[in-house]
Amino acid sequence: MNLLGAISFSEILDTVWQWLTTEGLKVVIGGIVLFIVCKLTNLLVRRLNKRLEKRNVDKTLRVVLTPWLGRIIKFIAVCVYIGYLGFETSSISAAIASLGVTVGLALQGSLSNLAAGIVILVTRPFKIGDKISSESVTGIVENITIMYTYLVTSTNETVCVPNSDLTTDKLINYNSKSTRRIDLNFGVAYTKDYKRAKDIIMQCVCDNGQCLEDPAPVVVLSEQAASSLVFTLKVWTLTENYDDVKNDLMERVTDALIANNVEIPYNQLDVHIKQ
Structure with missing residues (x-):
């Protein structure tokens, strides 16, 4: 053994x-x-x-x-x-x-969002704080994650947007440049003193104080509409001042035209009754 x-x-x-x-x-x-x-x-x-x-x-x-x-x-x-x-x-x-x-x-949809999130984080078409607009929503970027981008709308609502939507849709970044151009249309009546409207609009631009001198502001007669002559104001301002300047000019020019007795036409409907 x-x-x-x-x-x-x-x-x-x-x-x-x-x-x-x-x-x-x-x-x-x-x-x-x-x-x-x-x-x-x-x-x-x-x-x-x-x-x-x-x-x-x-x-x-x-x-x-x-x-x-x-x-x-x-x-x-x-x-x-x-x-x-x-x-x-x-x-x-x-x-x-x-x-x-x-x-x-x-997980096809999730993987698509993941890949899109990586693309966004690498290419950086926008950053937190930018105002962007896609085909479905407009808002300020609050947060960017690997799957979703969170936007805050003008009504203070948070919208969760899948990253794949932002990489496939057309995207506008309003903060990508330091300056933006404001285009506003103002209609005046067909009268002999219609040219005064141009001087009034330019004076309102000067009074605003936040419009840039270079590029210089321009007012042109852009359209002969059915009931009005349309003047288009093109003026540049800093991106962060865009909304304030646009709203101020719209109100300021309207008040100035009325104060200077420049007729602002509006659509009218005449009804004739035959007896």
Whole structure:
């Protein structure tokens, strides 16, 4: 019994030693390489995050992209390690691909918003505080996340807009430039002193005080309508003053035309009754 036990134990030791010198060595070497790759990946992610931070890349983009980059690299390293040990990886790859297709179909809209959010955060067509307008909504950007952009409308309502809508629709950013042009139309009656309206409008521009001198304001006779002559005022102002200047000029010019007895026509309907 002792001899059999000694032989069995000796055979076990030989088997273990043989495994350690062949397959075990591969496990150890592969494990060390995998450990080093994971550490280098963590270092790469940290350095990439710092570099993106120095370049003022949006924090949301950094928080989302850099960790996922590390996870993808580590996942690839694990797959290579499994294949190095001699395991069949084709079935694992097929299962992952099938799962990816299934999840992709189920989350098609969400993935579209995610991709659009990354595009917005990278290209920066607008930033927080900008007034933007798409085909469906106009408002001031309150927050930008990886999935949605939050806008505050003029009636103080918060609208949650999917990022995919903002990347596929036509988008206007009213704050992309420091100055904007205001175009206003004023109708006056067909009278011999209609040209006085032009001088009155220009005087209102000078009285406003927030209109830019360069480019210079312009008043032109733009249309001979059915019941009025239409003067168009084109004036430039700072973007942040746009709404205030527009409202002030509309009211100021209207009051000035009335005060100077310039007739402002309006549509009339004459009804004739035949007996």
